[in-house]
Amino acid sequence: MAGPVINSAHMRLAIDVAQRGAGYVSPNPLVGCVIVRHDNVRAVGWHAEYGGPHAEAAALRDIDKLDEHDVVYVTLEPCAHVGKTPPCADLLVAKGAQTVVIGCQDPHPAVAGKGIERLRAAGVNVIEGVEEDACRWLARFFLWFTKTQRPWVTVKVAQSIDGVVGDPNVRQRSITNPESRTIVHRMRSHYDAVLVGSGTVVSDDPQLTVRDVAGRNPRRIVMDRHGRLPLTSHVIQTAQDVPTIVYTSEQAPTPWIEALRTVGVDVVDPVCASASDLKAVLTDLGRRSITSILCEAGPTLTTSIIQGGFVNELRLHMSSTILGDGTYWRPHGFQASFRLIESQRVLDDLHITYAAVASNV
Numbered sequence: 122m123a124g125p126v127i128n129s130a131h132m133r134l135a136i137d138v139a140q141r142g143a144g145y146v147s148p149n150p151l152v153g154c155v156i157v158r159h160d161n162v163r164a165v166g167w168h169a170e171y172g173g174p175h176a177e178a179a180a181l182r183d184i185d186k187l188d189e190h191d192v193v194y195v196t197l198e199p200c201a202h203v204g205k206t207p208p209c210a211d212l213l214v215a216k217g218a219q220t221v222v223i224g225c226q227d228p229h230p231a232v233a234g235k236g237i238e239r240l241r242a243a244g245v246n247v248i249e250g251v252e253e254d255a256c257r258w259l260a261r262f263f264l265w266f267t268k269t270q271r272p273w274v275t276v277k278v279a280q281s282i283d284g285v286v287g288d289p290n291v292r293q294r295s296i297t298n299p300e301s302r303t304i305v306h307r308m309r310s311h312y313d314a315v316l317v318g319s320g321t322v323v324s325d326d327p328q329l330t331v332r333d334v335a336g337r338n339p340r341r342i343v344m345d346r347h348g349r350l351p352l353t354s355h356v357i358q359t360a361q362d363v364p365t366i367v368y369t370s371e372q373a374p375t376p377w378i379e380a381l382r383t384v385g386v387d388v389v390d391p392v393c394a395s396a397s398d399l400k401a402v403l404t405d406l407g408r409r410s411i412t413s414i415l416c417e418a419g420p421t422l423t424t425s426i427i428q429g430g431f432v433n434e435l436r437l438h439m440s441s442t443i444l445g446d447g448t449y450w451r452p453h454g455f456q457a458s459f460r461l462i463e464s465q466r467v468l469d470d471l472h473i474t475y476a477a478v479a480s481n482v
Contacts, residue, residue, distance in 0.1 A: 150263030224256025310336025319345035348373030
């Protein structure tokens with residue numbers, strides 16, 4: 122008798138439902154699971170929060186037993202170890218799974234093929250690599266962090282069609298439309314931290330929080346070599362409410378450092394990491410289990426991060442307006458080292474996403 126038909130559309134559904142955990146599962150990956158019988162969806166599940174049930178357990182919550190007609194689609198290899206939850210591979214076997222379709226393998230040392238081995242040892246038909254690229258992109262923060270122990274870095278740039286990214290004479294000049302700005306707030310809620318330079322704080326005094334959408338605030342990171350951050354700025358005044366890290370150097374005045382620490386800012390000792398050493402900063406953030414960073418910095422820091430090869434993902438939000446004056450930024454020569462992921466219209470704005478070729482996960 123022929124086995125069940127594998128339909129990649131069900132894996133794409135698993136990818137979609139996995140997104141519901143964005144911003145809540147770190148340092149774990151986003152994972153989705155869909156259970157299908159006769160090509161009809163029986164149940165869906167996703168990893169909703171760190172420490173909570175994994176996607177497979179969530180999908181199986183109301184199913185007592187699977188049979189030969191059921192196919193389990195899961196975006197990432199089921200775990201085979203005891204962590205904050207029992208092994209999902211064992212759960213699938215106990216529920217009687219006979220066909221499991223996996224998007225991509227889990228490279229974490231505690232898994233790394235062991236989940237697949239356990240399923241196959243129990244007689245389960247395991248099919249790998251369905252929608253693999255999309256599943257790896259879904260789990261990119263986790264996969265990159267597992268590989269490098271450093272966070273995935275996404276740079277977001279908002280600019281006019283003629284390349285203007287800001288105006289030093291106008292505080293918080295809006296370049297893109299309101300819908301694009303709402304999307305940025307949603308993006309912030311999906312990242313562990315948001316990064317800017319001191320120049321952005323001095324010129325714009327941003328809050329760097331999540332507003333207008335549901336979601337948690339990311340940690341705020343500021344690079345400030347010379348101690349320029351005003352004590353009256355939003356990020357300093359609200360450091361008790363939103364964790365804030367400042368990377369500085371020996372050039373920063375000691376009284377300024379002490380004043381920041383008094384109001385709850387985590388000022389990294391200049392001996393531990395220099396604000397000019399981006400690799401050291403990313404390594405330190407990795408030690409803090411920060412797996413993803415959204416960089417919303419100005420042109421100087423943005424260019425340094427791109428030229429230093431630290432960018433994994435570049436998001437350009439371009440408006441259709443011509444501003445004519447202000448601060449210009451052009452990402453010279455980046456196309457050779459980046460590949461296009463997607464482009465989409467957001468009303469009259471254009472959003473383009475690139476991934477660094479060297480960031481393959």
